Amino acid sequence: MAKIIDKPASGDTLDVERIRADFPILTRRVGDKPLVYLDSAATSQKPQQVIDAESDFYAHHNANAHRGIHMLGEEATELFEGARGKVARFLNAPSAESIVFTRGTTESMNLIAHGWGRKFLKAGDEILITEMEHHSNIVPWQLTAQQTGATLRYLPITDDGLLDLSQLESVLTERTKIFSVTGMSNALGTITPLPRLIEAAHAVGAVVAVDGAQLVPHLSVDVQALDLDFIVFSGHKMLGPTASGGLYGRREILDAMDPFIGGGEMILEVFPDYSTWKEVPYKFEGGTMNIAQEIGLGAAIDYLEAIGMDAVRAHEEEINAYALKRIGEAGATIYGPTDPDLRGGAVSFWYKDVHPHDLATIVNEEGVAIRAGHHCAQLVMRRYGVPATARASFYIYNTKDEVDVLISALERAEQVFAL
Amino acid sequence: MALDDIYKEVILDHYKNPRNKRELPNAELSCSKNNPLCGDDITVFIHEEGDTIADVAFQGQGCSISQSSASMMTEAVRGRSVEDAQALTKDFRDMMGGEHEPDEDEFGDLVALKGVVKYPIRIKCAVLAWDVLQEALQEGAGEAAGTAPHTV
Numbered sequence: 334m335a336k337i338i339d340k341p342a343s344g345d346t347l348d349v350e351r352i353r354a355d356f357p358i359l360t361r362r363v364g365d366k367p368l369v370y371l372d373s374a375a376t377s378q379k380p381q382q383v384i385d386a387e388s389d390f391y392a393h394h395n396a397n398a399h400r401g402i403h404m405l406g407e408e409a410t411e412l413f414e415g416a417r418g419k420v421a422r423f424l425n426a427p428s429a430e431s432i433v434f435t436r437g438t439t440e441s442m443n444l445i446a447h448g449w450g451r452k453f454l455k456a457g458d459e460i461l462i463t464e465m466e467h468h469s470n471i472v473p474w475q476l477t478a479q480q481t482g483a484t485l486r487y488l489p490i491t492d493d494g495l496l497d498l499s500q501l502e503s504v505l506t507e508r509t510k511i512f513s514v515t516g517m518s519n520a521l522g523t524i525t526p527l528p529r530l531i532e533a534a535h536a537v538g539a540v541v542a543v544d545g546a547q548l549v550p551h552l553s554v555d556v557q558a559l560d561l562d563f564i565v566f567s568g569h570k571m572l573g574p575t576a577s578g579g580l581y582g583r584r585e586i587l588d589a590m591d592p593f594i595g596g597g598e599m600i601l602e603v604f605p606d607y608s609t610w611k612e613v614p615y616k617f618e619g620g621t622m623n624i625a626q627e628i629g630l631g632a633a634i635d636y637l638e639a640i641g642m643d644a645v646r647a648h649e650e651e652i653n654a655y656a657l658k659r660i661g662e663a664g665a666t667i668y669g670p671t672d673p674d675l676r677g678g679a680v681s682f683w684y685k686d687v688h689p690h691d692l693a694t695i696v697n698e699e700g701v702a703i704r705a706g707h708h709c710a711q712l713v714m715r716r717y718g719v720p721a722t723a724r725a726s727f728y729i730y731n732t733k734d735e736v737d738v739l740i741s742a743l744e745r746a747e748q749v750f751a752l
Numbered sequence: 753m754a755l756d757d758i759y760k761e762v763i764l765d766h767y768k769n770p771r772n773k774r775e776l777p778n779a780e781l782s783c784s785k786n787n788p789l790c791g792d793d794i795t796v797f798i799h800e801e802g803d804t805i806a807d808v809a810f811q812g813q814g815c816s817i818s819q820s821s822a823s824m825m826t827e828a829v830r831g832r833s834v835e836d837a838q839a840l841t842k843d844f845r846d847m848m849g850g851e852h853e854p855d856e857d858e859f860g861d862l863v864a865l866k867g868v869v870k871y872p873i874r875i876k877c878a879v880l881a882w883d884v885l886q887e888a889l890q891e892g893a894g895e896a897a898g899t900a901p902h903t904v
Binding site: 690691695705711714721749750 | 790813815817871
């Protein structure tokens, strides 16, 4: 069975200084302090290669894809479809046609909840999600449950921030038609045991959708080895432009689904009272697509592949371990697993008696960008009895020195609040 | 240092020792709101005697800016007429919009929140309690005018 966390081979290291030089924004200052960007779980920064790819498209190749007979139209189509091929290769999808482009995770999950859920679910069926989900993997299913009469059920989480697998058998039953679960929690950092979850879901005949918004940017994902039915992701969290991203879907499931967005370019023929659809993936891609953004995502994937996803993970494990240790020692309460092997690079915490919003404002004065809030995961916040947390999140361009700056900034916050 | 402008002693004092943070059993009016961005929430309770805000209290949770603003607000509007409290609400909002130079006599501790203007994303924190106050007072006025009130 595929392991979602493979220990990278030794020697897979990345040159952080060389990587940082590719990200123009990292030379910015916040007031008189260097920027320390610790909010990549919200959106990652972009290397010059991605910025150039998007701008090169507009400067030299801009035309609508799949429409123009003219030369630019052909170039635009080739670049756009080239990006699809890169995404397919990155996820080891069996074909480029199994990749549907969307504006990102939220739109992708809505596409599944609408195109698959509303077509195949009925009263008595169950949709299983977990208490760990981002709102983008809750709300679309609430809407679909209301429309179809299906019941929405939750796999609970433990005090340690893990999925409560002891409850899996009671909530995952033959009534479960789809199990939609995060691969890595944005609020807790938890990496979920996907191989086990997928096997258990398939054993009861359920389709599995994975929210890969945090997983895909940080860990190597092989959709065939995992035997995945769907995985959704956002380009902007993996060095790509905003409004890039999409989903992988198993071909026969995509074929059986209804379209999501109706309109131009997704149809074969239109008659007064009905229309016929193009083949997948085009039946899901109504209207002019985010062509430049997906081309930028292709460049982001080139960048990540040149580094190697094993090296990405190895670097993040090192930073995560260091950050968990330092933030914990500084006196903060950390939410989510404390074992770096079980988590990605998002560390949610509450520092002493400083409210996360106050903390985010104060550390910003030291140049440090962290997130404060409920992280679009209000169920998680309620589970742990906090209205909000502070969250520091890391990526390939972050260093241990930056963690040290965060710690000093936390100490500064404590001084301010000790007034 | 700029930071000290918003984390003044007076703000932290109201945050750590909030005034009138309790329920008000004899409140005729109450209203709750939260800030969906951050999850801060505030409930304001008002006891009126005639046209005067005889007592006012709040409950809630959130950052130092939202909670201290609520605390200061209760002190600032107690004993004022409804009309007067609404005028102060407008002045406070205008101060947070950078359009009103506060008068120390009128504003008292509230002047301390002026520094928040430099942190646009935090202005909502400072204004939340005042939004709740205004809505509660409007509902009171609605009741007087015969529209459906949402009162305790």
